[in-house]
Amino acid sequence: xxxxxxxxxxxxxxxxxxxxxxxxxxxxxxxxxxxxxxxxxxxxxxxxxxxxxxxxxxxxxxxxxxxxxxxxxxxxxxxxxxxxxxxxxxxxxxxxxxxxxxxxxxxxxxxxxxxxxxxxxxxxxxxxxxxxxxxxxxxxxxxxxxxxxxxxxxxxxxxxxxxxxxxxxxxxxxxxxxxxxxxxxxxxxxxxxxxxxxxxxxxxxxxxxxxxxxxxxxxxxxxxxxxxxxxxxxxxxxxxxxxxxxxxxxxxxxxxxxxxxxxxxxxxxxxxxxxxxxxxxxxxxx
Amino acid sequence: xxxxxxxxxxxxxxxxxxxxxxxxxxxxxxxxxxxxxxxxxxxxxxxxxxxxxxxxxxxxxxxxxxxxxxxxxxxxxxxxxxxxxxxxxxxxxxxxxxxxxxxxxxxxxxxxxxxxxxxxxxxxxxxxxxxxxxxxxxxxxxxxxxxxxxxxxxxxxxxxxxxxxxxxxxxxxxxxxxxxxxxxxxxxxxxxxxxxxxxxxxxxxxxxxxxxxxxxxxxxxxxxxxxxxxxxxxxxxxxxxxxxxxxxxxxxxxxxxxxxxxxxxxxxxx
Numbered sequence: 001x002x003x004x005x006x007x008x009x010x011x012x013x014x015x016x017x018x019x020x021x022x023x024x025x026x027x028x029x030x031x032x033x034x035x036x037x038x039x040x041x042x043x044x045x046x047x048x049x050x051x052x053x054x055x056x057x058x059x060x061x062x063x064x065x066x067x068x069x070x071x072x073x074x075x076x077x078x079x080x081x082x083x084x085x086x087x088x089x090x091x092x093x094x095x096x097x098x099x100x101x102x103x104x105x106x107x108x109x110x111x112x113x114x115x116x117x118x119x120x121x122x123x124x125x126x127x128x129x130x131x132x133x134x135x136x137x138x139x140x141x142x143x144x145x146x147x148x149x150x151x152x153x154x155x156x157x158x159x160x161x162x163x164x165x166x167x168x169x170x171x172x173x174x175x176x177x178x179x180x181x182x183x184x185x186x187x188x189x190x191x192x193x194x195x196x197x198x199x200x201x202x203x204x205x206x207x208x209x210x211x212x213x214x215x216x217x218x219x220x221x222x223x224x225x226x227x228x229x230x231x232x233x234x235x236x237x238x239x240x241x242x243x244x245x246x247x248x249x250x251x252x253x254x255x256x257x258x259x260x261x262x263x264x265x266x267x268x269x270x271x272x273x274x275x276x277x278x279x280x281x282x283x284x285x286x
Numbered sequence: 287x288x289x290x291x292x293x294x295x296x297x298x299x300x301x302x303x304x305x306x307x308x309x310x311x312x313x314x315x316x317x318x319x320x321x322x323x324x325x326x327x328x329x330x331x332x333x334x335x336x337x338x339x340x341x342x343x344x345x346x347x348x349x350x351x352x353x354x355x356x357x358x359x360x361x362x363x364x365x366x367x368x369x370x371x372x373x374x375x376x377x378x379x380x381x382x383x384x385x386x387x388x389x390x391x392x393x394x395x396x397x398x399x400x401x402x403x404x405x406x407x408x409x410x411x412x413x414x415x416x417x418x419x420x421x422x423x424x425x426x427x428x429x430x431x432x433x434x435x436x437x438x439x440x441x442x443x444x445x446x447x448x449x450x451x452x453x454x455x456x457x458x459x460x461x462x463x464x465x466x467x468x469x470x471x472x473x474x475x476x477x478x479x480x481x482x483x484x485x486x487x488x489x490x491x492x493x494x495x496x497x498x499x500x501x502x503x504x505x506x507x508x509x510x511x512x513x514x515x516x517x518x519x520x521x522x523x524x525x526x527x528x529x530x531x532x533x534x535x536x537x538x539x540x541x542x543x544x545x546x547x548x549x550x551x552x553x554x555x556x
Contacts, residue, residue, distance in 0.1 A: 027361075029358060037430055042383075045394065090304075091301045098294060111544070113309065118511070123518055123526060123527075127319065220391070222497075223389070223493035240391070252397075
């Protein structure tokens with residue numbers, strides 16, 4: 001592993017004898033582990049996509065079922081991310097600023113979507129939002145079916161993306177100084193002006209970061225959606241479920257192509273999230 | 287302070303109703319569905335051989351994954367927090383990558399590499415060892431999706447801790463492993479436990495990635511989350527919700543321990 005050790009020239013120079021032996025063990029474990037768990041699997045997917053040739057890749061990637069699945073995934077995740085952008089911000093605000101009974105429990109419950117296995121989440125959402133379920137039956141008079149339709153996908157994506165927005169915004173809200181608001185207020189700003197001009201601007205980067213994180217999670221979500229949706233193409237089939245179905249049919253080409261499209265999209269989103277976080281940090285230090 | 291008491295109450299009410307609709311009522315349903323006919327059917331389902339097999343497999347996968355990822359997480363955290371080298375930020379993003387990849391795509395990658403036709407899988411296949419649709423593949427998929435947890439938490443505490451104590455110990459003649467056991471480990475222990483806790487919760491609860499590589503054979507390659515899906519598909523309501531209760535309790539215990547650990551690590555609201 002001598003080539004990896006060269007990456008830390010300063011330390012090697014300082015204590016050449018003792019550190020050579022020490023560096024090599026953690027470095028070796030890290031690099032070998034990453035290679036077999038992450039780098040080679042990603043390369044396997046990339047290589048398989050590339051060897052298909054552009055024509056074949058495009059043909060599978062742009063098939064009508066695939067396009068409809070991307071649309072379903074993209075727009076439903078976006079809608080879930082946006083509604084959570086509003087409601088998650090409200091929840092974060094209420095949790096940071098106000099006192100009410102059982103606040104600690106409510107605060108901890110926000111993390112449930114992180115902790116609850118996705119198949120259990122899908123199971124309970126399918127139960128509660130079905131036509132006979134506690135919440136689903138309330139929508140029946142309006143002619144809205146939630147479970148096993150596109151609405152079910154939407155609810156599942158709201159469920160799994162909510163903690164991202166709340167947990168991204170909460171620490172920023174905690175550091176927001178109430179003095180600034182009081183100053184604005186005492187200088188004659190109305191409640192609305194204080195919110196819009198003083199409180200809201202520094203919260204834009206964390207809210208957008210949270211929405212992007214939640215959106216990214218919703219785009220890749222499989223477990224909860226597969227149980228709460230009917231998974232029928234052109235109706236409520238999302239891209240990750242399509243990948244799974246292709247694999248079940250031993251259509252490795254189909255699975256690989258759609259998986260590669262999803263991977264590419266996740267990487268782009270990751271870049272966007274990183275840029276948003278940098279923007280937020282700049283805001284915080286100014 | 288700013289808003290009138292009236293609008294305050296409304297904001298709290300809206301937040302609580304939303305949380306109730308999305309999170310609280312669905313979670314309560316697990317327990318209602320499992321117990322509304324009494325404890326008897328619940329206890330009976332817990333004794334079915336398929337359920338017991340699923341629990342054993344889930345625990346086994348966690349027992350393999352958690353120690354491996356802990357060792358990897360410690361090594362990676364040390365590499366990233368205690369060394370400066372070009373490309374360090376990129377390296378950090380690569381370690382975090384599994385969180386951005388869809389679990390199904392993660393499973394697909396494992397199948398492509400370790401399956402019969404994969405670069406590594408074909409080699410094992412020639413020796414009659416099957417990795418995919420068997421325990422090794424499920425462990426690999428679980429390791430993939432839980433990879434960043436320990437590293438992420440330990441990097442945070444290592445950076446906070448600084449190098450002063452370690453350097454002092456080194457000057458006084460301590461050996462590397464002595465420094466690790468006596469200085470570094472005691473300092474990072476809560477952060478490390480936090481990472482291990484999250485790793486374990488995800489390892490036991492992972493569904494998507496494991497589902498792709500498992501083949502979902504009940505009694506053989508079904509973990510508890512897969513058992514929930516399969517039993518649900520077969521309309522075994524009692525078996526489904528009994529297993530779901532166990533997983534929901536695991537989630538609840540995880541959240542309680544997490545709350546306690548956050549007090550020690552002084553990192554709230556992450």
